[in-house]
Amino acid sequence: MQLKGIAAASGYAIGPAFIMQEQTTVVERKQIAAADVDAEATRLQQAVNQAMAELEQIKEDTAAKLGEHHAEIFATHILVLQDEEFIGQAIEKVRSEAVNAEFALQEVTQQLIDIFTSMDNEYMRERASDFRDVSQRVLSVLTGKRNASLSDFHEAVVLFAHDLTPSDTATLDRSKVAGFATNIGGRTSHSAIMARSMEIPAVVGLQSATETVKDGDMIILDGAKGIILVNPDAETLSTYEQMKAKFEKRQEEMKLYKEKPSITADGHEVELVANIGNPQDALGARNNGAEGVGLFRTEFLYMGRDSFPTEEEQYHSYSTVVETLGADKPVVIRTLDIGGDKELPYLELPKEMNPFLGYRAIRICLDRKDLFKTQLRAILRASAHGNIKLMYPMISTLAELRAANEILKETQAELDAEGIAYNKNMEVGMMIEVPAAAIIADQLAKEVDFFSIGTNDLVQYTMAADRMNEKVSHLTQPFNPAVLRLIRMVIDAAHKEGKWAGMCGEMAGNLTAIPVLLGLGLDEFSMSASSVLPARVLINRLNRDELKQLAEEALMMEHEEDIQRLVHERVPAVQELML
Numbered sequence: 001m002q003l004k005g006i007a008a009a010s011g012y013a014i015g016p017a018f019i020m021q022e023q024t025t026v027v028e029r030k031q032i033a034a035a036d037v038d039a040e041a042t043r044l045q046q047a048v049n050q051a052m053a054e055l056e057q058i059k060e061d062t063a064a065k066l067g068e069h070h071a072e073i074f075a076t077h078i079l080v081l082q083d084e085e086f087i088g089q090a091i092e093k094v095r096s097e098a099v100n101a102e103f104a105l106q107e108v109t110q111q112l113i114d115i116f117t118s119m120d121n122e123y124m125r126e127r128a129s130d131f132r133d134v135s136q137r138v139l140s141v142l143t144g145k146r147n148a149s150l151s152d153f154h155e156a157v158v159l160f161a162h163d164l165t166p167s168d169t170a171t172l173d174r175s176k177v178a179g180f181a182t183n184i185g186g187r188t189s190h191s192a193i194m195a196r197s198m199e200i201p202a203v204v205g206l207q208s209a210t211e212t213v214k215d216g217d218m219i220i221l222d223g224a225k226g227i228i229l230v231n232p233d234a235e236t237l238s239t240y241e242q243m244k245a246k247f248e249k250r251q252e253e254m255k256l257y258k259e260k261p262s263i264t265a266d267g268h269e270v271e272l273v274a275n276i277g278n279p280q281d282a283l284g285a286r287n288n289g290a291e292g293v294g295l296f297r298t299e300f301l302y303m304g305r306d307s308f309p310t311e312e313e314q315y316h317s318y319s320t321v322v323e324t325l326g327a328d329k330p331v332v333i334r335t336l337d338i339g340g341d342k343e344l345p346y347l348e349l350p351k352e353m354n355p356f357l358g359y360r361a362i363r364i365c366l367d368r369k370d371l372f373k374t375q376l377r378a379i380l381r382a383s384a385h386g387n388i389k390l391m392y393p394m395i396s397t398l399a400e401l402r403a404a405n406e407i408l409k410e411t412q413a414e415l416d417a418e419g420i421a422y423n424k425n426m427e428v429g430m431m432i433e434v435p436a437a438a439i440i441a442d443q444l445a446k447e448v449d450f451f452s453i454g455t456n457d458l459v460q461y462t463m464a465a466d467r468m469n470e471k472v473s474h475l476t477q478p479f480n481p482a483v484l485r486l487i488r489m490v491i492d493a494a495h496k497e498g499k500w501a502g503m504c505g506e507m508a509g510n511l512t513a514i515p516v517l518l519g520l521g522l523d524e525f526s527m528s529a530s531s532v533l534p535a536r537v538l539i540n541r542l543n544r545d546e547l548k549q550l551a552e553e554a555l556m557m558e559h560e561e562d563i564q565r566l567v568h569e570r571v572p573a574v575q576e577l578m579l
């Protein structure tokens with residue numbers, strides 16, 4: 001049997017299933033004798049104190065193991081336990097109704113959960129789970145029923161749970177848990193983010209796995225594909241055991257490259273950076289050896305909520321990335337790139353016939369100066385703390401670039417007038433996603449500090465093939481000579497003006513593309529964090545001067561398959577590193 005969920009953390013886990021029963025201890029109401037009410041209230045307070053001490057310990061351990069950022073959630077939980085409206089009310093209930101501590105706590109928790117879950121704001125709705133989590137901890141102290149123990153197992157299990165709270169995840173014993181699977185959650189839920197940092201293979205969003213799978217079933221969990229195989233046959237098991245061994249060997253090898261420079265065998269250094277979608281991803285980028293961030297897709301800060309993020313919220317997000325990575329690390333922040341396949345319901349844009357050719361990204365920002373300026377102010381303010389670079393998406397004309405720069409100048413003047421600090425030498429660049437921009441790259445290069453080639457869009461516009469339409473996906477050809485020639489034009493135009501050229505589309509992390517891009521002289525490669533180390537291993541083995549010849553030949557070929565074949569023949573390391 002195979003179950004399909006959401007890939008949360010890559011790697012393979014093989015072992016017996018252990019189903020973690022949901023701890024929904026429903027407690028009975030008990031009347032307390034008047035003389036014992038004080039003692040009952042004290043019992044509740046003591047349980048709260050113990051829960052806080054436990055959380056303090058988990059917070060410290062998590063900060064040491066995974067970094068301060070992951071520990072923040074436990075600081076929040078401690079604050080929840082200090083909240084008068086919460087524990088104060090429960091103690092009050094013990095006294096006024098002369099009821100047992102467990103019942104009073106359960107009642108007050110449920111009332112708060114009901115209030116939070118009925119709110120419109122998603123952020124507030126999520127707060128309900130904080131109350132549930134901390135209340136469960138206090139209840140388990142009161143009742144003495146602690147979490148199901150994994151210590152009885154002699155081999156590591158694959159843990160199945162309806163959901164794992166952040167504290168469950170942070171305290172998982174790596175020697176007892178080979179991987180975990182949950183019914184709910186997405187790629188960006190807390191437990192998924194932590195699993196990636198802790199390198200525990202995980203699949204989430206399996207819906208009813210805890211009911212389908214039974215304790216002791218033999219499990220293969222494939223965290224990269226997001227699948228679970230239940231009681232596989234011997235042949236499948238042996239195939240996966242080999243894949244697991246290969247994966248783990250490669251992971252170990254990769255780790256040796258975490259601190260190494262991204263330098264070719266003949267001494268050319270390039271920059272290997274990561275693409276991120278929210279501040280939390282910065283830690284994953286750092287843990288995977290990225291030298292910084294080459295693309296922060298800020299639109300994700302605007303999505304999944306019902307109003308625009310404020311200047312303060314954005315300032316906090318951008319500063320967090322700088323803090324996580326260090327002030328010297330480059331962080332390229334792309335301004336809002338909404339539209340196309342990324343919708344923002346509260347912006348109330350009319351439906352369009354061709355959203356990818358429509359009102360999107362910089363086109364909206366130039367029109368909605370209010371939104372644009374709020375974001376620019378936040379980015380500028382954060383630039384005072386580190387090596388932030390600003391980048392505009394979807395520029396098609398010189399006029400758009402100039403208009404964006406004009407608004408930037410206005411915003412800088414406002415900050416000057418208000419005496420607010422920012423980095424006056426912040427680099428300002430643009431993405432090359434539109435063929436028109438690639439063709440006039442020589443003109444644009446004079447007015448920017450850098451280019452970053454967005455091949456995801458550049459390919460769809462060059463080939464006139466919608467990146468979301470499966471029917472034309474055969475035309476999504478990053479290796480097509482037409483695309484490669486545009487890439488060469490962009491890199492050459494940047495270099496001619498003494499500027500640098502990077503790439504942040506998916507192509508930058510493609511092992512087959514890297515030798516060609518190096519040969520064309522690309523300076524910066526920005527990719528998903530998990531691609532950074534394989535890319536560095538490859539780059540360390542390559543000789544750039546030899547690749548110039550390879551790139552020239554590639555540009556003259558007729559089909560993208562020929563180009564890929566050429567790379568595989570000339571650079572065997574590419575296929576060795578592909579899993």
Ligand code: PEP
Pocket residue numbers: 295297337433453454455456457458504505506
């Ligand atoms: C791109 O178009 O290549 C790019 C990096 O931007 P996005 O994928 O966010 O459109």
Ligand code: MG
Pocket residue numbers: 433454456457
């Ligand atoms: Mg794009």
